[in-house]
Amino acid sequence: MYEFGGPLGAAAITVGLPILLYFFAFACNDISGCPAPLLLDPRTLSWKVLRSQIGWTHNAIWHLVSWKVTGVVLAYYLLSLLLWKFLPSHNAHGTKLVHHGRPLEYSFNSFSSTIVQLAFCAAGTYMQGAEFYVWTYITDNYVQILTTNTMIASALSVYVYILSFSVATKYPNSELRELAAGGNTGNPVYDFFIGRELNPRVNLPVFGEIDIKTWCEMRPGLTGWVLLNLAFMAKQYRIYGFLSDSIIFTTFVQAFYVLDGQWNEPGILTMIDITTDGFGFMLSFGDLVWVPFLYSTQCRYLSVYPLHLGWSGIASVSAVFALGLYIFRAANTQKNMFRTKPDDPSVAGLSYIQTKRGTRLLTAGWWGMSRHINYFGDWLQALPFSLPTGLAGYTILTASDAAIVSADFEMLDGRGVIQDGAKGWGAIFTYFYVLYFAILLMHRERRDDAMCAKKYGEDWEEYRRKVKWRILPWVY
Numbered sequence: 001m002y003e004f005g006g007p008l009g010a011a012a013i014t015v016g017l018p019i020l021l022y023f024f025a026f027a028c029n030d031i032s033g034c035p036a037p038l039l040l041d042p043r044t045l046s047w048k049v050l051r052s053q054i055g056w057t058h059n060a061i062w063h064l065v066s067w068k069v070t071g072v073v074l075a076y077y078l079l080s081l082l083l084w085k086f087l088p089s090h091n092a093h094g095t096k097l098v099h100h101g102r103p104l105e106y107s108f109n110s111f112s113s114t115i116v117q118l119a120f121c122a123a124g125t126y127m128q129g130a131e132f133y134v135w136t137y138i139t140d141n142y143v144q145i146l147t148t149n150t151m152i153a154s155a156l157s158v159y160v161y162i163l164s165f166s167v168a169t170k171y172p173n174s175e176l177r178e179l180a181a182g183g184n185t186g187n188p189v190y191d192f193f194i195g196r197e198l199n200p201r202v203n204l205p206v207f208g209e210i211d212i213k214t215w216c217e218m219r220p221g222l223t224g225w226v227l228l229n230l231a232f233m234a235k236q237y238r239i240y241g242f243l244s245d246s247i248i249f250t251t252f253v254q255a256f257y258v259l260d261g262q263w264n265e266p267g268i269l270t271m272i273d274i275t276t277d278g279f280g281f282m283l284s285f286g287d288l289v290w291v292p293f294l295y296s297t298q299c300r301y302l303s304v305y306p307l308h309l310g311w312s313g314i315a316s317v318s319a320v321f322a323l324g325l326y327i328f329r330a331a332n333t334q335k336n337m338f339r340t341k342p343d344d345p346s347v348a349g350l351s352y353i354q355t356k357r358g359t360r361l362l363t364a365g366w367w368g369m370s371r372h373i374n375y376f377g378d379w380l381q382a383l384p385f386s387l388p389t390g391l392a393g394y395t396i397l398t399a400s401d402a403a404i405v406s407a408d409f410e411m412l413d414g415r416g417v418i419q420d421g422a423k424g425w426g427a428i429f430t431y432f433y434v435l436y437f438a439i440l441l442m443h444r445e446r447r448d449d450a451m452c453a454k455k456y457g458e459d460w461e462e463y464r465r466k467v468k469w470r471i472l473p474w475v476y
Helices: 008-028 047-054 067-086 109-130 133-140 141-164 188-194 212-218 220-240 245-263 265-270 281-295 297-304 308-340 372-383 434-455 457-466
Strands: 090-096 101-107 201-204 207-210 350-354 360-362 394-396 416-419
Touching: 008 141, 008 188, 008 281, 008 372, 067 109, 067 207, 067 220, 067 394, 090 265, 101 212, 101 265, 109 133, 109 245, 133 141, 133 201, 133 220, 141 188, 141 212, 141 281, 188 281, 207 212, 212 265, 212 281, 220 245, 220 281, 220 297, 245 265, 245 297, 245 308, 245 394, 265 372, 281 297, 281 434, 297 416, 308 360, 308 372, 360 457, 372 434, 434 457
Parallel strands: none
Antiparallel strands: 090 101, 201 207, 350 360, 394 416
């Protein structure tokens, strides 16, 4: 059964998502505005003028990639591998493989790996301030870094697709390798996108066996997201000589989100990405490119337009974040407690459905409100990633215009930054993540619902009758 619109949808996503990230990078910029002014008046749209507003020169296509930047990014990946190999790690077993009855073993230490990299950057910032080489290199070569990560993700997708044809399809086999349930359709475009092999692994000299999927899921992309945000913080300080409360808050909550996930890294072993999905372009590009470069859009925006929230604004967005975190944590804790310690007083009296498979479906507490109330908490704690950008949008005036217009902020080269007619239009960029994440969670819930219906049959139908709402009670 096809998902994501089948082969045509997979092809469109594979081509479209990289283009979308380049559009974000050029259309929301520090040259003319966010969005580029000409985009606000399509009737006067001129490629010649637009090129000047987005910094696209005649040979710009060749400036999208740099061999030097490629080498630096590859060194970053090598560093991540070295930290994975030589830092103390925690081993855990995943879900049992369908065709083998045994689980794979995983090695986790992404949290300590990120801490080591952040400690190095903290030391560099202490000595060099906002001019620390890592920060200036990231912001000066942002597009080239985006291109390199896109090439790495694409090359990795091709590699694992070819590698998947060496999987023995007569189970069980001694290699503990198997194809993903939905990734072996026979259509090469769709299978390349969705991923044929469930848990591709590779043996490298010095490093040994590496589980490609979990390594990509928790390491270079997530850590890179934090590093990008910090680089944009440094950029704001270089431009204005101060840090706005909005960029400090956004960087903090997003870093907390990343580090919290890495601290609880073994928890990914129960996620649908690991247990069900193959590793193809969807996860490779998502982990290495989409997450760091889309999710850092808010800090990239705030680095140029440093919105000040004040104590009341910070308190408001903090309350939203805290509420989302509480719902997410409380719901998941209750579910885990019900599964592992059903006699605990906190869950002992909760109603449930006893399934024919021998498992129990919780129908009370948080899980009596909706079938995935934790998804609502996850979305709610991500909403403050975008809220600090306010009614986003700005226009960058020329030096001569800035001299006669009262601008909110003055850049070092004399140009002024005002909202003007761009106000609200920048939300296309800074709030896109919120919309995307909502769609992602709804799609994930639908997939989970279909799998549970197949798994539990009539018991799941009864569960649906008792717990009517999918994610948000009385709404969805």
